[in-house]
Amino acid sequence: MHPLIQEHIPLKLYTTFGIGGVARYFAEANSIEHFLELYSWGITNRQKIFVLGMGSNVVFPDEGYDGLVIRYTAKRFTFQQNIAVVETALSLSALILEAEKINLGGMERLFGIPGSVGGAIYNNAGAHGTEISKFVESALVFEVPREVELDTMRLLDPSNLTIPKPKIVDPGYFKFGYRNSLLHSNRAIVLSTTLKLKERSGEEIKKVREDIAFWRREKQPVGKSAGSFFKNPSLNMSAGYLLDQVGAKGMQEGGIMVSDKHANFLLNTGKGTFTDLMKLSERLAHLVEEKFQVKLEREVEFVQ
Ligand SMILES: Cc1cc2nc3c(=O)[nH]c(=O)nc-3n(C[C@H](O)[C@H](O)[C@H](O)COP(=O)(O)OP(=O)(O)OC[C@H]3O[C@@H](n4cnc5c(N)ncnc54)[C@H](O)[C@@H]3O)c2cc1C
Known part of the structure; x- marks a missing residue:
C-alpha cells in the first residue's frame, strides 16, 4: 500500500x-x-x-x-506582479490576506468563505456580488480518466496502467455558472491556478475585508454547517427567504436543526447524522414546493 x-x-x-x-x-x-x-x-x-x-x-x-x-x-503560492500563482488547497481567506500584504486585492469580498481555492473554483464560490470565476486566469487541471479508457488499458497492458498528465487550461474551460462549473460533471481536479488581482491599497482592502467579516458575524450562525444549504432559486429570490416563510427556523430532525438566525443554515447540534440531514432537508424542500411551487436545489454536495 x-x-x-x-x-x-x-x-x-x-x-x-x-x-x-x-x-x-x-x-x-x-x-x-x-x-x-x-x-x-x-x-x-x-x-x-x-x-x-x-x-x-x-x-x-x-x-x-x-x-x-x-x-x-x-498550498504553496507566490505572486508575479498582480498575478497570484497558487496550489489550490490554499484557503481562499489566507490568499486574500497574503495578497493584501502586498497591496493586491479584488477578491476581498470573498473573505470568510471557509474553503480552499480549488473548492471555490469547483463551485464558482461567490459572495457580495463577486465570484472566484472573475479572477481565474489559467489552471493546471488533472482530468480523471474515463472508466472505458481504464478498462481498455487493463485489457491491453495491465502492468502499465497510466494516468493522464495534468494540463493547463484557460478560464473558458470551466464553463462557470451560478455555484457551478464543468468540474461538477467531469470531476477534473484543479491542482494549481493563476488568479489576476488588482493593485489597491492594503488599507482599502482591509476595510472591505473587515466589513465583510462583520457582516458574516452578524448574519450567519456559528456552528457546524456547510454554509447555505440550498441554492437561491433565482437572482431575486433567496432560498433563506422562502424557508423563513414556511417557518423553517428552529425545525429539527434528530441532531440536525435549522438555525434560528438564518433559515438556509442547517446545523449539526453535535450528534447529527446524515440520515437526520436527509430527512430535514427533504422536509424543508417539500414545504417550500408546496407553498411556492419552487423546487429548491441543494448547494451542499452529498458524496456518493
Ligand atoms: C460558514 C460557511 C459559509 C459559507 N459561505 C459561502 C459563501 O458565502 N459563498 C459560497 O460560494 N460558499 C460558501 N460556503 C460553502 C463553501 O465554503 C464553498 O463552496 C467552498 O468553496 C468549498 O471549498 P472546500 O475547499 O471546502 O471544498 P470541499 O467541501 O472540500 O469540496 C467541495 C467540492 O469541491 C471539489 N474540490 C475540492 N478541491 C478541489 C480541487 N482542487 N479541484 C477540483 N475540485 C475540488 C470536491 O471534490 C467537492 O466536490 C460556506 C460554507 C460555510 C461552512
Missing part, C-alpha cells in the same frame, strides 16, 4: 458539518506529485476516488466512503 494511505478514517473530522462515517482508505496529498501517486494507486487498486478540499461544502453518508478519499493539501 502507498505509505501515505491510512485505513478506516472518520470523515466527520474533515468536514465542517462534522457528520459521516469512515473512509475505507484516506490520504493527504501535500504536493502535486503525491496527489498523482495516490490517484494512480486508487486506479491500480480499482478504488473509487473522492478528492476533498477543506470539506466546507460536502457531507458524507453515515456508511462512509467505500473507496479512497484524497484530501488535497498542497
Whole structure:
C-alpha cells in the first residue's frame, strides 16, 4: 500500500458539518506529485476516488466512503506582479490576506468563505456580488480518466496502467455558472491556478475585508454547517427567504436543526447524522414546493 494511505478514517473530522462515517482508505496529498501517486494507486487498486478540499461544502453518508478519499493539501503560492500563482488547497481567506500584504486585492469580498481555492473554483464560490470565476486566469487541471479508457488499458497492458498528465487550461474551460462549473460533471481536479488581482491599497482592502467579516458575524450562525444549504432559486429570490416563510427556523430532525438566525443554515447540534440531514432537508424542500411551487436545489454536495 502507498505509505501515505491510512485505513478506516472518520470523515466527520474533515468536514465542517462534522457528520459521516469512515473512509475505507484516506490520504493527504501535500504536493502535486503525491496527489498523482495516490490517484494512480486508487486506479491500480480499482478504488473509487473522492478528492476533498477543506470539506466546507460536502457531507458524507453515515456508511462512509467505500473507496479512497484524497484530501488535497498542497498550498504553496507566490505572486508575479498582480498575478497570484497558487496550489489550490490554499484557503481562499489566507490568499486574500497574503495578497493584501502586498497591496493586491479584488477578491476581498470573498473573505470568510471557509474553503480552499480549488473548492471555490469547483463551485464558482461567490459572495457580495463577486465570484472566484472573475479572477481565474489559467489552471493546471488533472482530468480523471474515463472508466472505458481504464478498462481498455487493463485489457491491453495491465502492468502499465497510466494516468493522464495534468494540463493547463484557460478560464473558458470551466464553463462557470451560478455555484457551478464543468468540474461538477467531469470531476477534473484543479491542482494549481493563476488568479489576476488588482493593485489597491492594503488599507482599502482591509476595510472591505473587515466589513465583510462583520457582516458574516452578524448574519450567519456559528456552528457546524456547510454554509447555505440550498441554492437561491433565482437572482431575486433567496432560498433563506422562502424557508423563513414556511417557518423553517428552529425545525429539527434528530441532531440536525435549522438555525434560528438564518433559515438556509442547517446545523449539526453535535450528534447529527446524515440520515437526520436527509430527512430535514427533504422536509424543508417539500414545504417550500408546496407553498411556492419552487423546487429548491441543494448547494451542499452529498458524496456518493
Ligand atoms: C460558514 C460557511 C459559509 C459559507 N459561505 C459561502 C459563501 O458565502 N459563498 C459560497 O460560494 N460558499 C460558501 N460556503 C460553502 C463553501 O465554503 C464553498 O463552496 C467552498 O468553496 C468549498 O471549498 P472546500 O475547499 O471546502 O471544498 P470541499 O467541501 O472540500 O469540496 C467541495 C467540492 O469541491 C471539489 N474540490 C475540492 N478541491 C478541489 C480541487 N482542487 N479541484 C477540483 N475540485 C475540488 C470536491 O471534490 C467537492 O466536490 C460556506 C460554507 C460555510 C461552512
